[in-house]
Amino acid sequence: MMTLSNDEPTISPDDAATAAAVAAASTAAAAVAAIPPLKDDEHGLHHSFVTQHQHHIPQQHTMQHHPQHHAIPHGHPQDHDHLNSQINHQLQQHALAHPQLNHAPHHLDMLAQANEEDFLDSTNRKVAPRASDLFKIGPQFSETRHHQDIYCKSNDMDVNPILHARIDRGFEVGENGTWIGYKRNYFTLVASFTLENFSFDRFIQNKFYTYEKSSKNGESVGENKVEISYFAIRLVAKCSDDDVSISLIQHTAKRDKGPQFPPPIYPAVPGELPDHETVKASCNKRNNSKIEHMNKIFYYDRSDYYQHVNLDTLKDDSVLKNYPSDSIAKVARFERIQFTSSIRLKSTSVNSRYFTLHVELLGIIENEDSQIQPILLSSIETPPLIIRGRSPSNYHKDRTSGYRGHLHPQ
DNA sequence: TCCGACACATACAG
DNA sequence: TCTGTATGTGTCGG
DSSP: OOOOOTTOTTOOHHHHHHHHHHHOOOTTTGGGSBOOOOTTOTTOOOOBBOOOOOSSOOSSOOOOOOOOOOOOOOOOOOOHHHHHHHHHHHHHHHHHHOGGGGGOOOHHHHHHHHOSTTHHHHHTOOOOTTOGGGBOOOOOOOOOEESSOEEETTTOOEEOEEEEEEEEESEEEOTTSOEEEETTSOEEEEEEEEETTOOHHHHHTOOEEEEEEEEETTEEEEEEEEEEOEEEEEEEEEESSSOOSOOEEEEOTTGGGSOEEOOOBEEBOOOOOOOHHHHHHTTTOOOHHHHHHHHHHHEEEHHHHHHHTTOOGGGOOSGGGGSSSSEEESSEEEEEEEEOTTOOOOOSSSSOOOEEEEEEEEEEEEOTTSOEEEEEEEEEEOSOEEEEOSOGGGGSSTTSTTOOOOSSOO
16 A cells, blocks of 8 residues: 655655546545456456546645555466457458558658768667657557447437547557557557437436346356446556456656556546547646646536536436546546556567557446446457567667667667 | 666756 | 756666
8 A cells, every 4th residue: 555645745746636647536435446346357457446636736735545456366268369369360450451550650760861960860869758759649449349238227228338549659550560569668548438329418417227247156147237326437458368467557757756556447427539639738737727728628527517507416316426526537548557567578479479458438336235346338449569578679670769770880 | 587776868848 | 048857768786
């Protein structure tokens, strides 16, 4: 359990924003600070909940205790060969579908071409840590895949959720059309969901339900109808041929000097994905008015809504009242995410090891003991991703951000 | 060989 | 323009 005192001297206001996003679980929300893994959670992950968001970042802020997370190692039932072949297939499909990606120019290429005089210089130039062109749009996610149906409580209508996500930093295409990221570097991802034929107003005036698969002694014995208290978005990573306990980690802006957490689960209402430039502009803001502006894009303020319609919280009988905090994500933003250092990157097989990132829409339900539990409703995933490790050999090839130039070595 | 820790450097934010 | 920050990555040593 990580504890930070209020007078932690090295923490900036921006950290408070990050910390709030990463870690905050107020005592009031502590009851929902950690949720159990999905029943079919292959990775057995525990995530924290983002239950609060600070719209006004105080100078003297508080970083609350972070709920405990335990990676639960487990032997798991993944069909490796099948998954591998599936991923290889996806990789081929992706390369076929995006031939233009095979020769994406790189800023270092352009530098090299721009000026012969500077060429030798540029061959040894590192990627600048704060270069704004580190923000690049990553691979397209798959179509939304449904795991459990959602129904509208008022008329039992089948509701179609659509997940949206984009990687905004940390991945770029290699020479074969594969997507490459670096274990040591951050990536940024945003995600949201919408419900087809549901305007926002219609959404917040309704309730929804789904079915929970029930089982006895491991045998599936049907489904129970369960009301969805609220929706949530989470990010998980999966590996092509291995089982990795917790494979993603989130840092604060302080990186080594700050705490690290698994990416939070965001309780969320439907929202549109902001464009790439907006996400890029939202990072590392310290100016309060800019932060507030960004908060309006990424968060929904329930108390504003209640005030606006002059509705007593207690009288609200919609899905909205079940959310654990007034500040609810419209867009889940995952910043400063890295694959955990514990993942192994080299595969013993001929194929290299791939990862995929999955954005999941969860329905949070309350069982008879008032325990909350997530149900996986739908998900989207990236094409296979190659994560390069720390080996210096990864920093010399393939003209990615690790490219050091080797055409004219001195 | 891998990893945590520390270090250096450099564009951004204000 | 100047200062503090955030972050890619170099490096040391276990």
